[in-house]
Amino acid sequence: MLQFSVSKFRQHGENKADFVNKLRVAEEELDETMHFYELLAEFNEPFKQELRGLYVIANELLSINIASINTDLKNMTAEKEKATGQIRSKIKNH
Numbered sequence: 001m002l003q004f005s006v007s008k009f010r011q012h013g014e015n016k017a018d019f020v021n022k023l024r025v026a027e028e029e030l031d032e033t034m035h036f037y038e039l040l041a042e043f044n045e046p047f048k049q050e051l052r053g054l055y056v057i058a059n060e061l062l063s064i065n066i067a068s069i070n071t072d073l074k075n076m077t078a079e080k081e082k083a084t085g086q087i088r089s090k091i092k093n094h
Contacts, residue, residue, distance in 0.1 A: 016076050023069045030062045 014022075034055055041051040 016072055020069055020072050020076070023065055023072070027062065027065050027069065030058055030065060034058045034062070 037055040041048045
């Protein structure tokens with residue numbers, strides 16, 4: 001599902017840097033949501049178990065999100081290094 005979302009996102013002309021920025025926004029939103037789950041659980045004892053389950057799911061999504069950010073940043077760096085190497089090679093050959 002995540003791969004499908006990524007490919008659909010990129011089909012709409014978004015570049016990788018834009019995608020990473022949107023993932024970072026989602027990361028902040030998930031972090032804020034988890035904070036509110038903690039607050040709600042603290043003051044709403046009857047819903048504590050349910051909120052704990054939601055917190056765990058949000059934490060899993062956050063982990064996936066962070067892994068996606070790190071992977072994209074790593075790939076972007078590798079692509080830049082490859083492009084730089086190709087440019088240096090062309091300059092050297094001329």
